[in-house]
Amino acid sequence: MVTWIALFRGINVGGNNILPMAKLKSDLESLKLKNVRTYIQSGNAIFDSSAKTASSLTKNIARRIEEQHGFRPHLLIFNRKDLLTA
Known part of the structure; x- marks a missing residue:
């Protein structure tokens, strides 16, 4: 398992793209993400996953949020190692 960090842009700002953190957590867990x-x-989140690439995680998370909440978020996902070296 790899630890990943997801940085969401433009959620819960100015009454737009409202996404309670409990629902975000539930959405991420429904994708089999751990911890x-x-x-x-x-909207920042940390989780563990066996996914090999940030690209696959980004697509799956964005699609799930769009399906469940009606908007497609912009997000950046880094593994812990890449974030620490940035």
């Missing part, structure tokens, strides 16, 4: 944690209302 999901969220940080404040900004």
